[in-house]
Amino acid sequence: MQNMFIETIQLPNNAVTIDKGEALRYMGYGKFEPDAAAAAMIDDCLIKAQAVCDYKACFAVCPVSVLDDSQTDLSFMQVSSKTFAKHMQGCSQAIVFAATVGIGADRLIGKYSRLSPAKAVMTDGIFTAAIESFCDLLCDDIFTGRYGNLKFRYSPGYGDFPLPAQRTLLQVLNANVKIGVSLTDSLLMTPTKSVSAIVGIVDKEE
């Protein structure tokens, strides 16, 4: 097998537009709008949150072969998951990536968590929206531009894809050294606003 080539991407904090509607949803507003006082505080949090975002990602392309209805070989690991095997049908390559908004997010949430629970909930929602928006940008723009049609991103923990696979995934990407993402003993990613996922590249029809 050839070596996996790991590429890193770092984007300035104004390169990602945080989806505010999503952020409100994470804060628990659903379809409702915050009142004026809350809206003002949310806008203030959004500015502070944006300022500390430090978007980084590392990724590699790996071969994919779906062996049967529950086994998928990714060359660096074999995944036992029916939902994943089904999802990867029609792909002979995939992008493995890890992405993060950086440690500044945890610092800001942590600070507010001690000082203002309202702002903690707000920034938490904003950063969750930020990592999602960043992943969308990676997949919809950067990866699609390079590799063509993609399946939606699939992370350990989705369906019956085992969560511990995350450890292998981050290890093969050298994510700790490349972008500072690591795992706690309880398989929580740090910085917490991080994502690791596999994106199938849809085979081009001949």
Added chain:
Amino acid sequence: MKITDQLKQGYLLFDGGMGTLLQKQGLKPGELPETWNITHKQTIIEMHKAYYQAGSDVISTNTFGANRLKFTGKDGTYSVEEIIGAAMDNAVCARAQMPKDRERYIALDVGPCGKLLKPLGDLDFEDAVELFAQMIRCGAEHGADLILIETMNDAYETKAAVLAAKENCDLPVFVTNVYDESGKLMTGADPAAMVALLEGLGVDALGLNCSLGPDKMLPIVRELCGCASVPVIANPNAGLPHVQNGQTEYDIDADAFAGFMAQIAAAGATVLGGCCGTTPAYIEKLKTALQTVSFAAIQPKNRTVVSSFTHAVAFEKRPVLIGERINPTGKSRFKQALRENDLDYILNEGVAQQEKGVDILDVNVGLPEIDEPSMMRQAVLGLQSVCDLPLQIDTSDVAAMESAMRIYNGKPLVNSVNGKAESMHAIFPLVKKYGGVVIGLTLDESGIPKTAEGRLQIVEKIYATAKTYGIEKKDIIIDPLAMAISSDTKAAVETLKTVRAVTETYKGKTSLGVSNISFGLPNREFITSSFFVMAMENGLSAAIMNPHSMEMMKAYHSFCALAGLDENCKSYIDFATGLSAQIQVSGGVKAKLQDVENPLQKAIVKGLKEQAAVCTEELLKTHGALEIIDCEIIPALDIVGKGFEEKTVFLPQLLMSAEAAKAAFETVRKTMPANDAKKGKIVLATVHGDIHDIGKNIVKVLLQNYGYEVLDLGKDVPPQVVCDAVVQNHIRLAGLSALMTTTVPAMEETIKRIRKAAPDCKVVVGGAVMTKSYAQMIGADRYAKDAMETVRYAESIFGGKDVEA
């Protein structure tokens, strides 16, 4: 020749990349490269030899990740000792095959452990120290010549590794960090902060490696060389990687690399090598290129500097402000917070002072009846999680001092040492070991000399004694002691004389706790602020002061503007214009109060914190405290709480109201006796393994609103700690939070222990993964889907409003 001597005389060449070469030899993705020390011995030996032959003076062992997290020695895996033993053997074997024409060194390579330290991650600082210590002991036993701590992207982890090296061997310690293109570490430290931290810890050389090519490193090397007094190391990558014919290639070739490295050498770095993508060919070209760049040893910078985990603060022309408010002396509310272990109160004091513009926070939590070392540790850790200012560790308890200096993430200011032999012999070893700038008080066994001459004798004694411990004058700030002029009218004159003499004659730095000067006089701020200006005019480098005092801030900003220390008068203008805006706002709030019915209730419902506090103050002029609580605050909370339960009010707004209510309570509290009765005491904790605590904090603020005392144990709390707290405090209700399925077993274990030790204590659980049936399964008494439900459950247990808040 010793490597530390060689550092002074010429360039020292490191080796280049290891990982990329091993991949070319067949190392598989995800395979641990360190196992090759045993499985591919000869390959490793040849690689070391190739670097020696190319001109490397130092080769680093293949032990980057050889720590106990990766090598447990269990289940057929190798142990740390096996891997490092083999790696050292390989290096020694390679060196033995070289001609004896010059010195060749072996560095024990120590990389990051792959986990983030608490509080942002789950690895304890002391566990990190011990993990590195094991590697270092092993390398030292097998004959390493130096320790190379490299590729560190977190200042805190770097400190843990350096401490481990200092405590477990006598070898020279070299450290390189990873900076990104913005010139910072992943955890936010800039080059000046790293220089302060690392020089404080006594490393022999420092610098950067990996991540960037030599071209991108150049500006960071310049910054490092601009503030470092020890040799600077640069081990860049061979530029950026790309794939070519299925192989990873780098875009800067050996010739171009050598060209950039000559510029890096000209910028002042003297320890040079490569990282990812570089090969022996790169080192060979580098060696040739260096022949055209004349060597100049780095010069001592003599800067007095402290640091936080993000930045350094230097004591130069502009006087440094040290916020004095985190100190219980004379503050009953603060003392109460300390006794109740109410850390949030202290953290708020810290953040409020930062907003007023101080550079450093003084931290004094001394109270006879509390465990000061433990409290100091908690306060330092807490402050580090809410603000990025350097801290001044202020205590007379040497144990508290050491425990705080050890876990401090940076180079602290230490308050204080004095001219007494006992004090110097206790404090100087700590400053030498952990790094720090120490405040030296001009008093000794015979007290405080009345005259400047007498104090200067003590200054000389402090400087001289520090020197015997290897502490330079730059790391001492003299405090010539401001004494009350009400008892001695000459007091200020002598102090100012001492400030000037230390500045001019000794070229030293000074600091004063300025407010003492006005003790015993009316309207103290008039005197204090004038004295402050006089002291600054006499050369004062720093002041411990109250940033909430308008007179003091006016004096400070005006002085800086007048003394030419404020470019374009920018700080002054910001300060002065910000001030008039502030006055207008608070005036506006008061004016509005007149036209609204139940203004406090409305402020709380709307979640307006400042307004709630102002309303309460106004109401207190005409109403009793209990009346305000019962007729205004509680009804407002009920309105919002019901709205939340009926889904017309959303979580952020519920919390804004809770905070506004808290502000109102704080204001009311000022008028009530210190020990106001509580409904009951509740323990809260996020369970072991879980580092999320937003949910728990939400529950906490609401419970406090409803009059309960909350013993908050924090996050990632071991089961036994929760259990002990329940037993010791005779707790009737404990709340546990878990966010991840992986931490539910820890919750179950915690409940089991509580059941056994305190069968009468009820346990309520909550968190993202919890459900009613899950809660039953693990033996909880109650599942609460949100904070309001927890409050209702608490009300049912403690029997409602039998005692006022």
